[in-house]
Amino acid sequence: MSLKHALLGFLNFSPFTGYDLKKLFDTSMQYFWSATHTQIYRTLNQMHEEGLVRREIVEQTDHPDKKVYTITEEGEQVLRDWLKHHYDLPPIRHRLLVQLSFANLLEDDEIIALLADYGDKLRERLVQYHSDEATALYERARSERERFLWDLTLKNGIATYEAELNWIEQAIEDFKNLQEKEP
Amino acid sequence: MSLKHALLGFLNFSPFTGYDLKKLFDTSMQYFWSATHTQIYRTLNQMHEEGLVRREIVEQTDHPDKKVYTITEEGEQVLRDWLKHHYDLPPIRHRLLVQLSFANLLEDDEIIALLADYGDKLRERLVQYHSDEATALYERARSERERFLWDLTLKNGIATYEAELNWIEQAIEDFKNLQEKEP
DNA sequence: CTGCCCATGTAAATGGTTACATGATTGA
DNA sequence: TCAATCATGTAACCATTTACATGGGCAG
Numbered sequence: 001m002s003l004k005h006a007l008l009g010f011l012n013f014s015p016f017t018g019y020d021l022k023k024l025f026d027t028s029m030q031y032f033w034s035a036t037h038t039q040i041y042r043t044l045n046q047m048h049e050e051g052l053v054r055r056e057i058v059e060q061t062d063h064p065d066k067k068v069y070t071i072t073e074e075g076e077q078v079l080r081d082w083l084k085h086h087y088d089l090p091p092i093r094h095r096l097l098v099q100l101s102f103a104n105l106l107e108d109d110e111i112i113a114l115l116a117d118y119g120d121k122l123r124e125r126l127v128q129y130h131s132d133e134a135t136a137l138y139e140r141a142r143s144e145r146e147r148f149l150w151d152l153t154l155k156n157g158i159a160t161y162e163a164e165l166n167w168i169e170q171a172i173e174d175f176k177n178l179q180e181k182e183p
Numbered sequence: 184m185s186l187k188h189a190l191l192g193f194l195n196f197s198p199f200t201g202y203d204l205k206k207l208f209d210t211s212m213q214y215f216w217s218a219t220h221t222q223i224y225r226t227l228n229q230m231h232e233e234g235l236v237r238r239e240i241v242e243q244t245d246h247p248d249k250k251v252y253t254i255t256e257e258g259e260q261v262l263r264d265w266l267k268h269h270y271d272l273p274p275i276r277h278r279l280l281v282q283l284s285f286a287n288l289l290e291d292d293e294i295i296a297l298l299a300d301y302g303d304k305l306r307e308r309l310v311q312y313h314s315d316e317a318t319a320l321y322e323r324a325r326s327e328r329e330r331f332l333w334d335l336t337l338k339n340g341i342a343t344y345e346a347e348l349n350w351i352e353q354a355i356e357d358f359k360n361l362q363e364k365e366p
Numbered sequence: 367c368t369g370c371c372c373a374t375g376t377a378a379a380t381g382g383t384t385a386c387a388t389g390a391t392t393g394a
Numbered sequence: 395t396c397a398a399t400c401a402t403g404t405a406a407c408c409a410t411t412t413a414c415a416t417g418g419g420c421a422g
Binding site: 367368369370371372373374375376377378379380381382383384385386387388389390391392393394 | 395396397398399400401402403404405406407408409410411412413414415416417418419420421422
C-alpha cells in the first residue's frame, strides 16, 4: 500500500492531523494519488498500532479536539526503505480503451463523440496542470533539489496527457478519413 | 464496473466459458484491463442472475464439465448503452510519482537507480507493444473499421509509454546536470 | 513422474468509495 | 440564515488480490 507511505512522507515534514493530511492529498498529491478522509483516518489508526506514528490529542475550545500525528523513528525507517523500492509499471485501467475494443457496435457519430469528449477532458486537465495553483505548490520546496523532484511529478502528468491528446486528435482525423474511404 | 461490460463485449462475439474469457483477457485485453479468474467467475454468476447471459452446462468425458455463457438480448442492450457512456479521465495511481515527491530523503544514486529502473521497465513494455504477439491480435478483426479501432488501443499504449520514456530520460539527464552544479 | 493444461470454485484479506453522523465557529 | 470550515468518525458496500482446493488428461 502506498497510502501509508505517502502519509509517512508528509509526516516526515512536520506533524499533522488527519484533516490536514486530507487537504495535503487534495492539493499537492491530487493528480497522482487520491484518498478519502475515511481511508486516511483508518490508515492513521493502523499506523499508530504498528508504531509508525505517535498520537497526541490536542484539546481545543472553539473547535473539536484534534489528534496530531508525529512520525516515529520506526516510521522514518519504513519510509526510507519504501522510497528505495523498485515497483513494476502501474497497472492500467483505461475504460475508454475497453470501449474502443468493442466500439464496432456503435455508429460513426457515436464513436466520434466518445473520442471528442475524451479529448475535451484531456484539454481541461492540461489547463489545470499549467495553472498557477499547480505551480504554486513547489514554492514551498526547501531546496533546488526538492523543487526539481516536485517539478518532475508535474511534468510526468503533462507529458502523458499531451501524448494522449495527440493520440486522440490523430485518431479522430484518421477515423474521418476512413469514413470517406468507405461510405 | 467495466469488467461486466468487457465480458459482455467478448460474449457478443461468440459464446465462451469463464476459462476462455480469462484467456481472452490475458491476451487481447492485458494491457489496459486485467482480471483474475476469481473475479471473472464471480461476475459471470452475477450477470447470470441479472439475466444478461444464458448459461449452458456442457458435459465432457475427458475434462471437467464446463459452463458456456451466451449473451442475452438484455445483455446486448446493456452493452450498447455502456459503450456510449462518456467517462471521466481514469484516476491515476502512480507510485513512482509518490516516491519522487519524497525522494529528497534519498541519496543521489538511489534516485538515479529509481528512475533508471523505471526507464528499463518502460523499454521492456514498449518491446511487448511492438511484438508480433501484440499485432497478431487484430488479424482476427472482421472489418477494416474494427481493425482500426483495435489498432487505436495499441497506439494509445505506445504513445503514453513513449512519452513517459522521454520524460524519464530527460529527468535523468537534468538530474545529473543538477548534481554537477551543486556538488 | 513431474508439471502443465483444462475448468471451476471458496475464503480471506486488502483497498477504496459512499452514505450517514455530529457539532461548534465564521463569514457572506 | 445559509453555507463553509474545522475535525472526527462508523457502517456498508464494492472491487481486487492472494491463497487454498480439486481432479483428470497429456506430453516430455
